[in-house]
Amino acid sequence: MELDSLLSLVDRAQEMARRYDATYFEVRAQLDVSDGLFMRNGVVEAFSLDSTSGISVRMLVNGGLGFASTNRPDSLSSMIEEAYKNALAASKVGKKVALSRESFGRTEFSSPYRVDPMEVPVDEKVEYMKSVDSPAAERGIAARVLWLLSSRSVVHFVNSEGAEVKGDVRRVTLMVRLTHISGAGATQEFTQPGGSGGWEIVDGWRLDEKVAYLSDSMKERLEKGVPAPRGVKVDVIVGPQVAGLIAHESTGHPYEADRILGREAAQAGESFVKPYMLGQRIGSPAVTVIDDPTIPGSYGFYLYDHEGVRARPRALMREGLINEFLHNRETAAEMGVSSNAAARANRFDREPIVRMANTYIAPGDVSVEELIEGVSEGVYLKRFMEWNIDDRRYNQRYVGSEAYAIRGGRLAEPVLNPVLEVTTPAFYMSVDAVAKDLEFEAATCGKGDPGQGVPVWTGGPSVRLRGVGLGGT
Amino acid sequence: MFHEESIGLAERILQLAQARGADDVAVHVVSNGARQVRFSNSSVDVVKTWIETLVEVQIALDRRVAVVSTTSPPEERSLEGFVERAFERLKRVPARDVYVPLPEGPFDYPVIQGTYDPRLEEAQEELVDAAKEGIDSALAEGAERVAGVVRSYAGHECLLTSGGAEVCERFSRVNMEVRALVDDEATGHGVTCSRSLDGLDPRRAGSEAGRDAVLASKVVDLPAGRHNAAFWWSAMTTLLGVFGSMASGLRALMQMTPYVDKLGQRVGTELVTIVDDPLIDGGYASRSFDLEGLPTRRNVIIEGGVLKTLLHNRLTAAHFRVRSTANAGWVFPRPWFLTMSPGDRTEGEILEDLGRGVVVRNATYLRFQNYRTGDFSAVIRDGVFLVEGGEIKGEVRGLRLSENVLRLLSNVYAVGRETRQMTHWWAEFGPPVVTPVIAVRDVAFTAATA
Numbered sequence: 058m059e060l061d062s063l064l065s066l067v068d069r070a071q072e073m074a075r076r077y078d079a080t081y082f083e084v085r086a087q088l089d090v091s092d093g094l095f096m097r098n099g100v101v102e103a104f105s106l107d108s109t110s111g112i113s114v115r116m117l118v119n120g121g122l123g124f125a126s127t128n129r130p131d132s133l134s135s136m137i138e139e140a141y142k143n144a145l146a147a148s149k150v151g152k153k154v155a156l157s158r159e160s161f162g163r164t165e166f167s168s169p170y171r172v173d174p175m176e177v178p179v180d181e182k183v184e185y186m187k188s189v190d191s192p193a194a195e196r197g198i199a200a201r202v203l204w205l206l207s208s209r210s211v212v213h214f215v216n217s218e219g220a221e222v223k224g225d226v227r228r229v230t231l232m233v234r235l236t237h238i239s240g241a242g243a244t245q246e247f248t249q250p251g252g253s254g255g256w257e258i259v260d261g262w263r264l265d266e267k268v269a270y271l272s273d274s275m276k277e278r279l280e281k282g283v284p285a286p287r288g289v290k291v292d293v294i295v296g297p298q299v300a301g302l303i304a305h306e307s308t309g310h311p312y313e314a315d316r317i318l319g320r321e322a323a324q325a326g327e328s329f330v331k332p333y334m335l336g337q338r339i340g341s342p343a344v345t346v347i348d349d350p351t352i353p354g355s356y357g358f359y360l361y362d363h364e365g366v367r368a369r370p371r372a373l374m375r376e377g378l379i380n381e382f383l384h385n386r387e388t389a390a391e392m393g394v395s396s397n398a399a400a401r402a403n404r405f406d407r408e409p410i411v412r413m414a415n416t417y418i419a420p421g422d423v424s425v426e427e428l429i430e431g432v433s434e435g436v437y438l439k440r441f442m443e444w445n446i447d448d449r450r451y452n453q454r455y456v457g458s459e460a461y462a463i464r465g466g467r468l469a470e471p472v473l474n475p476v477l478e479v480t481t482p483a484f485y486m487s488v489d490a491v492a493k494d495l496e497f498e499a500a501t502c503g504k505g506d507p508g509q510g511v512p513v514w515t516g517g518p519s520v521r522l523r524g525v526g527l528g529g530t
Numbered sequence: 531m532f533h534e535e536s537i538g539l540a541e542r543i544l545q546l547a548q549a550r551g552a553d554d555v556a557v558h559v560v561s562n563g564a565r566q567v568r569f570s571n572s573s574v575d576v577v578k579t580w581i582e583t584l585v586e587v588q589i590a591l592d593r594r595v596a597v598v599s600t601t602s603p604p605e606e607r608s609l610e611g612f613v614e615r616a617f618e619r620l621k622r623v624p625a626r627d628v629y630v631p632l633p634e635g636p637f638d639y640p641v642i643q644g645t646y647d648p649r650l651e652e653a654q655e656e657l658v659d660a661a662k663e664g665i666d667s668a669l670a671e672g673a674e675r676v677a678g679v680v681r682s683y684a685g686h687e688c689l690l691t692s693g694g695a696e697v698c699e700r701f702s703r704v705n706m707e708v709r710a711l712v713d714d715e716a717t718g719h720g721v722t723c724s725r726s727l728d729g730l731d732p733r734r735a736g737s738e739a740g741r742d743a744v745l746a747s748k749v750v751d752l753p754a755g756r757h758n759a760a761f762w763w764s765a766m767t768t769l770l771g772v773f774g775s776m777a778s779g780l781r782a783l784m785q786m787t788p789y790v791d792k793l794g795q796r797v798g799t800e801l802v803t804i805v806d807d808p809l810i811d812g813g814y815a816s817r818s819f820d821l822e823g824l825p826t827r828r829n830v831i832i833e834g835g836v837l838k839t840l841l842h843n844r845l846t847a848a849h850f851r852v853r854s855t856a857n858a859g860w861v862f863p864r865p866w867f868l869t870m871s872p873g874d875r876t877e878g879e880i881l882e883d884l885g886r887g888v889v890v891r892n893a894t895y896l897r898f899q900n901y902r903t904g905d906f907s908a909v910i911r912d913g914v915f916l917v918e919g920g921e922i923k924g925e926v927r928g929l930r931l932s933e934n935v936l937r938l939l940s941n942v943y944a945v946g947r948e949t950r951q952m953t954h955w956w957a958e959f960g961p962p963v964v965t966p967v968i969a970v971r972d973v974a975f976t977a978a979t980a
Contacts, residue, residue: 059605059608092619094623095861097783097784100624100626100627101594101623101624101626102595102626102845102861103595103596103597103860103861104594104595104596104597104619104620104623105596105597105598105599105860105861106596106597106598106599106615106616106619107598107599107600108599108600108601108602109600109601109602110600110601110602111601111602113580121574121577122575122576122577123576123577123578124576124577124578124579124580125578125579125580126579126580126581127580127581128581128583128601128602128603129581129583129602129603132581139579140579142654143576143577143578143579143654144577146574146577146654146655146658147574147575147576147577149658150573150574150658150661150662151569151573151574151575151576151577152571152573152574152575154575178622179619179620179622179623180622180623180624183622183623183624199785200783200784200785200786202784202786234784234786236784236785236786236901236902238785238902243785243900243902243903244900245900245901245902288979290979290980318571319570319571319675319677320568320570320571320575320677321570321677322570322571322675322677322709322711323568323569323570323677323678323679323707323708323709323955324679324707324709324955324956327711327714329714404601406580406581406582406601408576408578442898442899442900443897443898443899443900443905443906443907444897445895445896445897445907445908445909445930446895446909447895447909447911448894448895448909448911449714449715452928452930452977452978453978454907454930454932454976454978456899456907458899474899474905476976478930478976478977478978478979479978479979479980480978480980483978483980484980487980506566506568506679506681506955507564507566507681508955525979525980526979526980527979528976528977528978528979529932529976
């Protein structure tokens with residue numbers, strides 16, 4: 058559906074939805090377009106141009122929640138009827154859903170840009186990718202895979218309580234995956250800068266320099282790396298990339314109220330965090346974790362969520378205390394609070410569910426060098442490849458790619474695949490200092506059924522942990 | 531959208547692309563009506579319906595390749611713009627180093643029975659009833675609360691190529707996952723899936739999930755380390771997906787698989803035979819054509835432990851100087867429907883042979899430290915049981931599977947005789963599967979050190 062004709066359907070859908078005896082309805086028209094370039098070892102394997110557009114309705118009838126969507130203007134009426142029937146069916150066997158009371162109005166937001174990333178000529182993008190690939194090629198990195206994605210998401214949302222929100226966000230991201238092979242050894246790296254706005258944001262990434270750095274680091278560790286310590290308690294400093302992932306996985310996800318309430322139990326799981334734990338200590342006073350959709354230029358940027366609620370920064374953990382959960386209107390009502398605008402849907406035919414945006418450990422005021430100087434024997438786990446965390450978000454594992462031994466307050470030789478396998482409270486309670494080198498990476502966070510990948514930033518500074526164990530295998 | 535409409539749309543797009551001088555064109559149109567019932571805390575949360583229409587076009591021009599897709603069928607007046615946008619950009623893309631044209635027909639497509647049940651076009655109450663039956667069955671086994679999802683899909687899929695392929699097939703699928711909980715940590719998981727409504731078995735899925743959740747509520751100790759382990763059907767859905775998808779030819783070119791340079795070599799024990807078989811009648815993921823127009827076929831990936839083939843589309847096949855295996859997705863060759871050949875052991879015999887070992891019911895969140903070497907770890911859940919003397923003693927908590935693809939395959943010492951058709955919500959690596967239970971010697975399990 059073309060954008061204009063899609064947006065023109067919103068009023069019609071709203072009029073049709075009013076004819077049903079729903080206690081609440083919302084209409085969301087959404088267009089997501091993207092173009093992608095997939096390059097392997099300097100050669101473009103394929104170019105892609107994708108478009109997803111349509112309209113959805115969510116209805117609340119007798120406490121039952123129904124959702125339906127269509128991508129065809131001629132089936133608008135049947136789509137709304139379907140949503141009503143679904144809500145009715147849910148009301149007969151389901152729980153009674155309520156939505157939190159919010160104040161709504163008419164508003165618009167967008168991501169400012171100078172050069173529309175969707176309009177940049179393909180050959181200019183290819184040249185940029187080659188400039189990123191070249192430093193790795195020149196250093197003999199055997200396999201280089203780059204995927205550049207430019208996208209635009211346009212949303213027009215209305216609901217039966219007076220909300221009308223128009224959003225228009227452009228994004229750019231570049232995924233880089235490198236494999237270095239030397240003799241029988243192989244090592245890999247991954248990085249993904251990204252942000253919202255125009256094509257001009259790629260200039261700030263200085264990705265050619267980063268790829269050169271990563272290539273040199275991979276070569277160095279295959280030549281000089283020694284096995285990482287196993288089964289010992291040492292001090293560990295995790296770098297910004299690792300800290301950002303930890304903030305996302307072990308604070309962001311377990312603080313999603315739908316997980317806490319059990320709605321995701323079938324697949325993604327629940328949470329070790331319970332409603333009564335608000336205000337309890339989970340980490341040292343050095344740790345504050347924020348999720349903030351409103352950061353200008355961020356990959357997870359938005360100012361109003363997909364339920365029309367105004368976004369704001371959310372301090373999930375403040376100085377080690379559990380401070381706030383992530384809510385949509387359904388979970389907020391169930392816990393007796395207001396929504397904090399965490400409802401997101403990645404395309405028109407998905408229901409909005411509780412999601413993160415840009416989750417990060419707040420920076421401290423010391424330098425990385427000062428963190429290192431304070432370690433007599435330990436490991437600097439600067440970057441990772443492997444990670445996972447259990448479905449309660451309690452027991453997690455991060456295996457380093459770039460990592461170094463620390464001796465006498467100084468970085469020493471590279472160490473191979475150090476394993477940090479730790480519980481969430483043990484990680485956060487062992488933090489004694491946080492540096493000021495805050496960095497963000499882009500990521501696509503997966504959740505929901507059908508699966509919804511949404512753009513997020515994960516962020517953090519270097520973080521020092523005292524006396525944690527390094528695991529094995 | 532009716533399939534006549536889909537073919538008509540595909541024909542118009544093909545003509546427009548050819549008129550602009552395209553060397554090769556493939557148009558894929560999918561129309562899918564999807565329904566879903568999600569439940570948690572033993573109660574339905576939401577009932578959803580959505581219509582998925584997907585129009586995908588691969589266009590090749592002077593050794594350049596573009597893939598264009600839209601979820602909205604372009605209206606007649608905007609068709610030219612849809613094609614033109616692809617051409618505008620394609621002309622600015624550098625040429626590929628290796629290119630071969632789309633396969634030329636005529637093609638003789640296999641006829642696969644039992645892949646469409648018209649009742650799944652309209653099933654709504656039936657899905658709600660299935661959810662209730664799954665919930666009740668789990669509760670009857672002793673579960674305290676039950677979560678899950680029932681999904682149905684019905685529609686058609688058509689492909690038209692400049693190589694002469696013109697094929698359409700109707701499909702329907704229904705599947706259900708049930709997760710039963712006794713407390714926060716004692717969980718069980720059950721799956722049922724089919725191409726027809728009658729093939730869905732919510733009672734079994736619910737009962738198995740409920741039974742395992744109750745078994746998991748008794749906690750026993752087992753230290754991290756190496757233990758013999760048996761991977762049950764849900765765990766195998768994830769693992770077999772990895773074993774099979776690592777055979778993608780593009781993964782080999784990207785150095786993203788441990789199978790690089792292993793063709794013809796032993797990668798597993800003689801008990802390991804893995805086949806991509808999209809020709810099974812009634813198979814959940816069976817299909818008759820790939821996206822380049824080739825008729826699908828049975829590909830033996832690993833036979834008796836020896837890696838026999840990688841999976842190719844025409845472009846990766848050209849890199850390796852072999853023929854396509856009819857596994858073309860648009861860019862990535864991929865398995866369609868992985869099967870592992872059954873062995874001769876009953877599940878009871880596998881438990882007895884374990885000695886003091888571990889049964890892993892489910893595995894998710896599998897992530898690689900190094901795709902090239904095959905080192906990975908995965909979260910294991912929904913029943914990680916200590917077995918002694920052929921009996922389940924209780925659940926071991928906090929373990930993680932920390933292994934290597936080749937080491938796992940090389941330590942398989944028993945394979946179960948019962949195979950199950952399975953799907954898994956966590957399907958980052960693989961398609962649906964038909965899998966037995968397997969037993970593996972000296973599997974590495976790790977745990978948090980703090």
